[in-house]
Amino acid sequence: MSFIKYQSIEKKLKDEIVLNHKEWIATEKIHGTNFSFHILNDEIKCGKRSGFIDKKENFYNYQNILEKYRNKLFELFNLYNKKYKNLNMVIIYGEYFGGWYPAKDYNYSDTIKCEGKPIQKGVYYHYEKEFIAFDVTIEYDNLILELPFAEFKDTLPKFGFKVVPILVSGNYTDVMKIDLEVNSIIPDLYSLHLSPDKMNIIEGVVIRPLNFTSSETKLKIKSGKFSEVSNKNKPNIFGYINKNRFNAVKSKFKENESKEVLWNEFKNDVIKDYEKDTNKKVTFWKNIEATVQTKFDKFFY
Numbered sequence: 001m002s003f004i005k006y007q008s009i010e011k012k013l014k015d016e017i018v019l020n021h022k023e024w025i026a027t028e029k030i031h032g033t034n035f036s037f038h039i040l041n042d043e044i045k046c047g048k049r050s051g052f053i054d055k056k057e058n059f060y061n062y063q064n065i066l067e068k069y070r071n072k073l074f075e076l077f078n079l080y081n082k083k084y085k086n087l088n089m090v091i092i093y094g095e096y097f098g099g100w101y102p103a104k105d106y107n108y109s110d111t112i113k114c115e116g117k118p119i120q121k122g123v124y125y126h127y128e129k130e131f132i133a134f135d136v137t138i139e140y141d142n143l144i145l146e147l148p149f150a151e152f153k154d155t156l157p158k159f160g161f162k163v164v165p166i167l168v169s170g171n172y173t174d175v176m177k178i179d180l181e182v183n184s185i186i187p188d189l190y191s192l193h194l195s196p197d198k199m200n201i202i203e204g205v206v207i208r209p210l211n212f213t214s215s216e217t218k219l220k221i222k223s224g225k226f227s228e229v230s231n232k233n234k235p236n237i238f239g240y241i242n243k244n245r246f247n248a249v250k251s252k253f254k255e256n257e258s259k260e261v262l263w264n265e266f267k268n269d270v271i272k273d274y275e276k277d278t279n280k281k282v283t284f285w286k287n288i289e290a291t292v293q294t295k296f297d298k299f300f301y
């Protein structure tokens with residue numbers, strides 16, 4: 001079984017992509033860690049952003065979520081096996097999240113204890129760790145097919161899976177007007193209703209066509225609280241160095257990942273996003289690396 005990495009989501013769409021699709025949706029972006037189920041006949045492997053998770057790896061007690069869905073994953077594979085000839089593999093991509101939630105009396109200074117560390121903090125979703133799907137990929141006849149959201153949004157719930165909720169739908173212009181400063185509706189999916197006067201702002205949204213999918217047709221927009229870039233109108237590389245970015249990078253790895261690994265990923269992430277946003281090559285990194293690493297050390301400790 002080969003690992004198929006989930007492609008990074010764009011931060012800007014090409015004009016022709018916008019014009020080619022009439023129906024668009026905005027789904028809630030979940031503040032957790034990228035997670036996937038790769039299913040091949042009677043075998044299931046779980047993946048994080050960078051590759052398969054080793055069976056002995058300490059990745060937020062992921063074995064619990066695997067056992068919860070194991071039988072349903074096989075049933076789902078059988079469904080697609082009947083639909084696609086020479087099916088090789090089915091991959092369910094989604095977000096593994098939770099483990100951080102206010103106590104039952106809604107005392108926000110106290111959170112419900114769960115097994116292991118929370119996956120992320122910042123948005124209340126569930127006191128247990130959970131999985132929610134946002135994409136399905138089929139590998140068959142030596143082809144890799146990404147299914148449109150419209151095709152799997154009703155199928156997966158029949159097998160017990162939650163799918164990221166649609167917040168807004170319409171044409172591209174209307175969907176892009178979505179308010180990012182709204183509370184998450186994920187707790188409602190699990191019948192966990194927070195007090196309405198408490199702020200629980202979403203991490204952001206993913207905007208995509210309803211009836212077509214590829215990495216080039218998805219747009220990620222984060223709310224101000226979770227932005228990984230400060231002062232976007234006047235981009236400076238130091239605006240890319242913040243705790244939000246560190247948390248996003250850290251979530252891709254096992255709980256006790258080494259400082260060296262996180263540092264390398266963090267600096268590469270900063271350089272990649274800065275170059276992509278500004279169309280300028282970073283030729284001055286050696287001059288600022290010591291300053292950046294000092295900031296990183298504060299995030300790490």
